[in-house]
Amino acid sequence: MAIGWPRDRKMTEPAAPPSQVSASREPTGRAPGATRSLTARLVTGLSSLLILGGLILAFAAFAYGRTAARDAFDRLLVGAANDIAASISIRDGAPVVDLPVSAFELLALAPDDRIAYQISGPGGAVLTGYQDLPRPTSSARDLVLYDARFKGEPARFIRVTRRFAERQFSGTVEVIVGQTLRARTQLAFSITRNALGGLAVGGIAMLAFAILIVHSALRPLERLAKGIAERDPQDLTPIRAAVPGEVDVLVQATNGFMARLDRQFATMKSLISDTAHQLRTPVAALRAQSDLAAEEDDPARREEIVVKLHAGTVRLSRLLDQMLSRALVIHRADSARRERVDLRDIALDIFEEGDHAALSPGAEIRLEIGDEEVAVLADALSLSEAAKNLLGNALRHGKAPVTIGAEQENGQARLWVRDSGPGPAPELRARLGERFTPGRSGAGRRGASSGLGLAIAQSVAETYGGTLEMESDAPGFTIAIVLPAAEEHR
Template identity: 55%
Template sequence: MARGGFETAGRGSLLARVMLGVLSLLVVGGVVVTFAAFAYGRNAARQAYDQILVGAANDIAGSVNIVAGAPLVNMPVSAFGLLALASEDRITYAVRGAGGALLTGHADAPAAAGEVGPAPVFFDAPLHGDPARFVTVVRRFSERDFSGSVHVTVGQTLRARNEMALGLTRGAVLVMSGIGLVLILGAFLVIRSAMRPLDRMARELSARDPYDLTPMPADGPAEVAVMVGSMNRFMGRLDRQVGAMKHLISDTAHQLRTPVAAIRAQAELALEDDPEHLPQRLDRLVKRTRSLGNLLDQMLARALVIHRADNAPPEPVDLRDVALQVLEGRDHEVLAPEAEVELVIGDRAIMVLGDEISLCEAVKNLLANALRHGQSPVRLGVSRAGDTAEIWVEDAGNGPPPEVLDRIGGRFERSAASKGNSAGLGLSIVRAVAEAFGGRVTLGAGPAGQGFRVTLVLPRAGAVGVRDAG
């Protein structure tokens, strides 16, 4: 119950985070749109009512006539009809002649500051304590008995303008709110639909057997496919690790039973046998113990190689350093003190991408096989062939017969020449290293058609720097 609650909470948390992000974007967009709508509405209202003021002022200016050498105003009804479109606003007007003398209207109506040209002049000023908008237009006369200008000023409070701006803003906000709700609902449905592959993947993983590490189908959106691909690669590594562990346990249980029983039998016989046969029993016991030690060493080496292949990232390695390190370890002097081992390396670096420990382990097994089953002298060398690098071990013998070559390299595969002295894991370790770093193992006669050579072939590193120049 707790597990299901945790999973539900996790899914709800992801959905809530995405929805919160979408809602935040919509809120920010709504605030921006609201301010923009208010600015647009205020500008539209100002332009509309400014035209009304200009129309009323022009009607009044058009009604001015010159009578007996003086301007006379016959107030038109149409001017007040225009101003009456803003029924709740107060208005004021003033008609002034030459020198600013009031011809008609309100004396407290403000006049435009500065010179008024042929175009209407708008300005803002208070009207009985309320903010108002004013316009001044000029009508010029040039007659025989009168020459001069008449200024007509008309003002109106801003209540209708503000109501129009707020009405436009409210309309825009309502439309935007409806669209926002639709977007939120659509985003919720889209997000839930996009998360369905995750839910399906979670259900499939929950229903899987704990030991089922087969790849999952990488269907669905690209982002989910990338995640499934990464998970499949991880499960592949885990499967290889589990498989190596199973093989190690199985091999240990199967392969150690016989040598341990033989050691126990030899020890019991040594205790029960007469003293004359004791040296022979002890000699057999030592041989069995050495064989068991070799088997354990190679089994652990193979497990180490497989483990490092999945966990140690490949690094640039010079195969000459690997050959030198193996030879300087002097293990060959213990295995075959009388054998002659020759090192064949050039003066140029031969770089590969791999793990130095794994490569050294593989080459040690190549050299050990040559010393156990081949003929002296034995050569350990490094060379290149096109885009590949090679590290090889060659002995002077003819090698195993062709029918045996196909089987060599499998786990616990021994040739008849081993006579029980080999665990059958040497070339298996080499093949595991080759596969881990994209290489292969070749077996056959040497370049001159003489001797038997086993070669670990690996791709050369693409960029090896100055050391590999030329």
């Protein structure tokens, strides 16, 4: 046997049992851990979005309203100042002002605002109007708009400069007209209020339509929940429902979960059925033998009965081990994560554990493994249980020596056990994967049963996409778990 390769052996421990979860149900109210409904989330999200957007649009609308109001009323100031400047004339070498009524009619369009004006000649001498009106900081242009305060109130001013170059008078005359900002502020707020009113109506309409759409979209979920609630507790058949693609993912996951539950229930039912069927007879026989031993006075006869009792307890123990092993393997098929497993490790672990010595004392066991990795994606514990059952079956029903090995060829990995006997009859091989199949004649005890060992091996092979193969050749009868080989590490 070739076993001297360097390797990093990793022992796979059985999965820890899941924590116990209370099965009690709440008769009313939401389920434990349930969060807010999608409708409530949508309403909250859209409301927050609309409020935030409304605040942003309110600032933008107010800024736009102030700009629009300023432009509108600035035109009134420009018109009034130009009218006043146009009314200035030169008489006897001095500027004379004839204030036009039209200028003040323009400014009267803002009735709540206060108006101020000043007309000054060369040297800043005030010809008419307020004496102390604020002046602009820049005097380079003939028309200047600026902000200042008038009588403690914010106001908007315009300065228009008219230049004269006549024989009797040469110089400049400045016209300053100001107006407070009450009408401008009112117009800006009016524009903002109108904009936000339209936004509020549109937002409420969007929110209402969104709620209707969500209710319509969630209606398939309500039908699905109703259908599941009305199901019989024993009905674990797949759910067939016309649902949107997004919900179909949930349906498929639920169907997968129910399929795993169905397999678990089937395993428990099978275990209970097998236990009731297979244990009744040997337990009754043990009880009868024990009753005979208690009533027997002949020491020789009593010793014979004790030997039969021991043999019966051994068979019963082996049967219980196989039943529990089968239940464990089927359970791990759905719960254990598939990992990269080297079948050489499985064969070597079984060979080194030496459990076969207790099963068949003195039997010769051999190991045949090579230097190349024989990797598969599976559960190491399940493969180990299956291989142990194959080895135990060969020791009980086959002929020594018995060999266990692993190899890979043509993209397939094989974990095999071979004994030196001829194997079962051809008509019996097709039934060896069934539970409690009668044993092969000519090998081992006559009429013995193969029990669950081969059924366990076949279940493990099918779980991981493989098969259970049997063949007879010159070395003897070989039975192997054949699985797809895993890809090489890169």
